[in-house]
Amino acid sequence: MFGDAIELFRLLTFNPAQRTLKPKVPIKETTHLNLGDAKKLLVHVADKPYGVAVWLQLYLGLRMGEVQALIWENVDLTEGLLRIRRTYVRKEKVIRDYPKGWRHHSHKMPAELWDFLKSEREKATSIFVATSPEGGMLSYGWYSRRLKRYCAELGITRLFH
Numbered sequence: 001m002f003g004d005a006i007e008l009f010r011l012l013t014f015n016p017a018q019r020t021l022k023p024k025v026p027i028k029e030t031t032h033l034n035l036g037d038a039k040k041l042l043v044h045v046a047d048k049p050y051g052v053a054v055w056l057q058l059y060l061g062l063r064m065g066e067v068q069a070l071i072w073e074n075v076d077l078t079e080g081l082l083r084i085r086r087t088y089v090r091k092e093k094v095i096r097d098y099p100k101g102w103r104h105h106s107h108k109m110p111a112e113l114w115d116f117l118k119s120e121r122e123k124a125t126s127i128f129v130a131t132s133p134e135g136g137m138l139s140y141g142w143y144s145r146r147l148k149r150y151c152a153e154l155g156i157t158r159l160f161h
Contacts, residue, residue, distance in 0.1 A: 002015040002016065002017055003015065033058075033156065037154070037156050038058055040154050040156075041054065041058070041150065041151065041154060041156065042054070042055060042058060044150055044153065044154055045150055046116070048146075048150070049132075049133040049146060050130070050133075050138070050142075050143050050146045050147065052116075052117075052120055052129060052130040052131075053067050053130035053138055053143055054147065054150070055113060055116055055117075056070070056113075056129070056130060059109070059110055059112070059113040060082065060107045060109070060113070062084070062107075063087065063099075063100060064088075064140055064143075065087040065088040065089060065090070065099075065100075066084050066086075066087050066099055066100075067129075067130050067138065068087075068088035068095075068128075068130070068137060068138045068140065069086035069087050069088045069095045069096075069128075070082075070084070070086070070128065070129045070130065071086075071127045071128055071129065072121060072124060072127060072128075072129055073127070074086075075117060075121070075129060077114070077117060077118050077121060080108060080109045080111075080114045081106055081107070081108060081109065082106065082107045082109055083104065083105075083106045084099050084104060084105050084106070084107070085097065085098070085099070085104050086098070086099065087099045087100060088137075090140060117129070
């Protein structure tokens, strides 16, 4: 419409819609742990509540919903393979039988994670791999608060600013 007013009818000399003020979108850099901090955190949480979830996320980069829905049936401790078959969707409060992207995927576990999960399996009383301290399904809110506390105890601040 403005193009016609400018070119055909010469009613306008410029397009006022192109001169609108566009909001500036703040650019926020993603933060990550460096290798030293990641190692300190893994050692620190190894025998603490929610430690299994931290290990899974740091070693394999799993999404929180994938960690919450992961069951021992999908952990092959003889082959060292972890199969992602489900995810927990917080908004809907439901476990879906497919992860994000609708594709099942598998991860070969590094030796340290493999050994850690073997020892955790011997102590497990739940079908879930990462559990709440009471043995139920992992709560995102409680996990997040505890992870922040663990990081604060170690002086790791770059994740939560």
